[in-house]
Amino acid sequence: MLRVSHLGKTYGEGEEAVEAIGDVDLEVAENEFVCVVGPSGCGKTTLLKCMSGLLPPTSGEVRLHDERVEGPPERMALVFQEYSRSLFPWMTVRQNVAFPLRRKKLDKAKGRELVEHAVRSVDLTGFLDRYPWELSGGMQQRVAIARALAYQPEIMLMDEPFASVDAQTRADLEDLILEICREYGVTAVFVTHDIDESVYLGDRIVILTPAPTRVQEVLDVDLPQPRDQVETKELPEFAQLRGHVWRSIKRKQEGKAPEAAATSSAG
Amino acid sequence: MSARRERLLGSGLEIFVPLALLVLWGVLSAGSTTYYFPPLTDIFTAFKDNWLFSRVGSDVVPSLTRMFAGLGIAIVVGVVAGLLLGLSRRARLAADPILEFLRAIPPPALLPFAILVVGVGDGMKIFIIALVCLWPILLNTIDGVTGVDPTLRETTRVYGVPRGDRMWRVMLPAASPQIFAGLRTSLSLALILMVISEMVASTNGIGYFVLQSQRTFAIPEMWSGIFLLGILGYTFNAGLVLIERRVLRWHRGARASALG
Amino acid sequence: MATLARPTRRRPDGARLRLPDWLLPWLSVLGVLVLFDVLPRIGVLPSRHFPPISKTLGTLGDQLTQSSFWDAVGSTLEGWALGLGVAAALAIPLGIVIGSSRLLYRSVRALIEFLRPIPSVALIPLAILIYGSGLKSTVFLAAFASFWQLIVQVLYGVQDVDPVATDTARSFGFSRTQRLLRVTLPSSVPYIATGLRIASAVSLILTVTAELVIGSSGLGKAITEARSGGDVQLMYALIITTGVLGVLLNTIFVQGERRVLHWHPSQRDSRGAAA
Numbered sequence: 001m002l003r004v005s006h007l008g009k010t011y012g013e014g015e016e017a018v019e020a021i022g023d024v025d026l027e028v029a030e031n032e033f034v035c036v037v038g039p040s041g042c043g044k045t046t047l048l049k050c051m052s053g054l055l056p057p058t059s060g061e062v063r064l065h066d067e068r069v070e071g072p073p074e075r076m077a078l079v080f081q082e083y084s085r086s087l088f089p090w091m092t093v094r095q096n097v098a099f100p101l102r103r104k105k106l107d108k109a110k111g112r113e114l115v116e117h118a119v120r121s122v123d124l125t126g127f128l129d130r131y132p133w134e135l136s137g138g139m140q141q142r143v144a145i146a147r148a149l150a151y152q153p154e155i156m157l158m159d160e161p162f163a164s165v166d167a168q169t170r171a172d173l174e175d176l177i178l179e180i181c182r183e184y185g186v187t188a189v190f191v192t193h194d195i196d197e198s199v200y201l202g203d204r205i206v207i208l209t210p211a212p213t214r215v216q217e218v219l220d221v222d223l224p225q226p227r228d229q230v231e232t233k234e235l236p237e238f239a240q241l242r243g244h245v246w247r248s249i250k251r252k253q254e255g256k257a258p259e260a261a262a263t264s265s266a267g
Numbered sequence: 268m269s270a271r272r273e274r275l276l277g278s279g280l281e282i283f284v285p286l287a288l289l290v291l292w293g294v295l296s297a298g299s300t301t302y303y304f305p306p307l308t309d310i311f312t313a314f315k316d317n318w319l320f321s322r323v324g325s326d327v328v329p330s331l332t333r334m335f336a337g338l339g340i341a342i343v344v345g346v347v348a349g350l351l352l353g354l355s356r357r358a359r360l361a362a363d364p365i366l367e368f369l370r371a372i373p374p375p376a377l378l379p380f381a382i383l384v385v386g387v388g389d390g391m392k393i394f395i396i397a398l399v400c401l402w403p404i405l406l407n408t409i410d411g412v413t414g415v416d417p418t419l420r421e422t423t424r425v426y427g428v429p430r431g432d433r434m435w436r437v438m439l440p441a442a443s444p445q446i447f448a449g450l451r452t453s454l455s456l457a458l459i460l461m462v463i464s465e466m467v468a469s470t471n472g473i474g475y476f477v478l479q480s481q482r483t484f485a486i487p488e489m490w491s492g493i494f495l496l497g498i499l500g501y502t503f504n505a506g507l508v509l510i511e512r513r514v515l516r517w518h519r520g521a522r523a524s525a526l527g
Numbered sequence: 528m529a530t531l532a533r534p535t536r537r538r539p540d541g542a543r544l545r546l547p548d549w550l551l552p553w554l555s556v557l558g559v560l561v562l563f564d565v566l567p568r569i570g571v572l573p574s575r576h577f578p579p580i581s582k583t584l585g586t587l588g589d590q591l592t593q594s595s596f597w598d599a600v601g602s603t604l605e606g607w608a609l610g611l612g613v614a615a616a617l618a619i620p621l622g623i624v625i626g627s628s629r630l631l632y633r634s635v636r637a638l639i640e641f642l643r644p645i646p647s648v649a650l651i652p653l654a655i656l657i658y659g660s661g662l663k664s665t666v667f668l669a670a671f672a673s674f675w676q677l678i679v680q681v682l683y684g685v686q687d688v689d690p691v692a693t694d695t696a697r698s699f700g701f702s703r704t705q706r707l708l709r710v711t712l713p714s715s716v717p718y719i720a721t722g723l724r725i726a727s728a729v730s731l732i733l734t735v736t737a738e739l740v741i742g743s744s745g746l747g748k749a750i751t752e753a754r755s756g757g758d759v760q761l762m763y764a765l766i767i768t769t770g771v772l773g774v775l776l777n778t779i780f781v782q783g784e785r786r787v788l789h790w791h792p793s794q795r796d797s798r799g800a801a802a
Contacts, residue, residue: 052425054421054425072424072427080422082418086419086421086422088441089520099436103428103429103432276633280633280636284635284637361551361554361555364555372767372769373736373773376746376765378739379766380766466740467739478651478652496645497644504644
């Protein structure tokens with residue numbers, strides 16, 4: 001569904017050029033939940049921005065349904081890490097969630113329904129007429145998610161969306177996002193630096209190298225669905241996967257080649 | 268002392284102190300024989316006679332109409348041009364030297380230019396007020412737009428917000444705190460330009476009245492006009508603050524929560 | 528997997544670049560100058576109101592050799608300087624004294640908020656009455672207007688002093704005066720610098736206003752006389768001169784402010800403050 005081919009991104013020119021992304025190949029199938037992990041500074045956000053069409057790549061391309069991505073595609077939504085800066089502070093929750101729908105020119109009733117359904121899915125029904133600054137961090141991020149949902153995208157890109165929330169809220173949000181993606185049939189690309197999170201959430205994990213970024217390894221995650229914060233994390237497979245990802249990242253950081261994985265890696 | 272009591276004391280002082288000074292002035296000038304500073308009671312009488320309400324139609328209304336017409340034009344042009352320039356970096360680069368030069372010209376120096384080109388009627392006053400009040404609004408709108416959070420901009424791009432919405436429903440509200448800052452400056456400029464344009468080339472208006480009174484040695488009347496201008500200045504400013512408070516409620520809330 | 532044979536090279540953002548950025552301002556200025564020279568010559572703009580700009584600039588160049596020109600500039604500068612000076616001499620000490628006492632500050636702040644929006648131009652007739660049409664009127668008006676702008680900044684500056692700094696000084700046994708001179712004053716300097724910049728602009732505006740309305744000698748008067756005498760090119764030339772003067776004075780104060788501000792953590796936006 002989404003295909004990244006030989007993606008490269010270099011900032012600046014000449015001597016000051018910074019090669020953020022070297023050569024990334026990536027494929028995302030429909031209804032998959034793909035997690036992207038890597039060490040800090042490995043260009044995860046840059047990759048996501050190129051994938052979403054916000055930044056033009058210096059080389060390579062991104063295709064969505066085999067159409068070249070040259071700007072943010074209509075069927076794609078993006079959830080940012082800094083939720084408080086991505087919500088419009090002068091709009092209520094309802095207005096924020098409804099805003100992207102203006103472009104679709106739906107009739108009023110349908111639009112209202114979409115908004116209310118999305119807000120209900122994130123459990124914020126009572127807060128429709130509040131302003132973002134009246135809500136907590138976790139709630140604001142849920143509004144951002146609801147906004148992405150109401151937009152009815154086929155694919156959602158998320159840039160470390162839960163990094164700025166406390167651990168408890170993060171656990172709730174993780175479960176929420178899984179549930180929503182299942183229910184709405186949304187494909188997801190989820191960038192995170194939290195290894196546990198990536199194993200917990202993903203169907204597949206893409207491990208990136210430090211800059212200039214390449215795909216180091218891709219892992220399939222065989223854990224049973226639906227995931228549970230306690231039970232899934234108690235499984236030995238979880239620990240193995242987690243350890244594998246850890247070592248993979250550490251090793252590359254230390255400059256050595258990764259060991260052969262216990263679970264298969266696919267191209 | 269507690270915050271609430273401090274605020275009450277502050278408001279109390281704000282009303283009390285000017286009043287007290289006024290009373291002091293009244294007492295000191297009661298037996299005044301100085302030509303320039305007639306007894307306060309005389310000034311009050313002149314005020315009552317002129318501004319409540321005989322001259323309202325003949326002088327206050329034309330003055331304020333001209334002022335708000337000029338200001339209105341400045342707001343519309345300034346905001347629209349500011350939004351457009353704010354969104355285009357290259358247009359800004361091109362326009363910058365011209366804008367910087369034009370805004371450096373002291374407003375009164377433009378008055379003869381206005382008289383030359385537009386004459387001495389109402390049009391001239393509206394023209395000069397609009398011309399001068401344009402700059403703070405325009406420049407602040409540009410600053411407001413360029414200062415919009417990049418994440419907000421990216422959000423608009425991600426969701427493919429159409430052009431019109433982007434300008435009117437995103438950029439304009441986002442820049443509005445900055446626009447109001449410019450508006451405050453423009454409001455005081457509008458009052459100033461209104462007064463001097465009337466002193467230099469007019470046959471009616473508050474500014475005209477004050478100068479005329481001085482020329483005909485009607486000193487208490489002159490003072491009454493000065494008082495009126497002071498009251499107007501204060502009222503307009505307070506009014507703008509109230510409007511701003513209402514319109515920018517979201518901004519205060521967002522900033523307060525951002526600061527923790 | 529349908530990958531491309533070789534990676535595509537895309538041009539950076541704004542790929543349809545024909546003109547480099549640095550060229551744009553020059554082009555636009557040139558464009559405006561050409562426009563305002565040609566349009567009056569071909570009659571699109573009435574040359575009675577808009578003489579070709581080359582002629583105006585010629586007149587300006589000519590003026591630079593005339594003593595009457597420099598007299599006018601000198602008079603304006605004199606009024607501006609005295610107005611600013613008087614305002615500073617009053618506002619800075621007063622501001623510091625008032626700002627250092629919390630109670631005094633609270634009582635006076637209310638008064639200042641009340642008096643500040645009063646347009647100083649309303650006092651023009653009073654100035655004429657008391658001081659006539661000479662330099663004194665100009666200085667009175669310029670000083671009056673600048674005073675309010677400056678004292679507000681001084682008060683902010685004094686109030687904004689970090690209480691930790693003053694407490695530290697007090698714990699070291701510094702007297703009140705010493706604290707004032709060694710802690711409060713230095714940390715208020717950036718605000719005073721900003722205040723002076725704003726006050727300078729205001730003083731210039733009121734000086735020219737006084738010359739215009741009252742007729743005291745200076746550029747304002749010269750501009751009016753040029754217009755009423757029908758010498759339109761001279762009028763424009765003098766208006767441009769006041770603009771240049773404004774820019775020069777502003778630049779001086781901005782540089783001074785920058786020098787003083789470079790160590791100060793506060794941020795100030797210079798645009799919204801000045802008229």
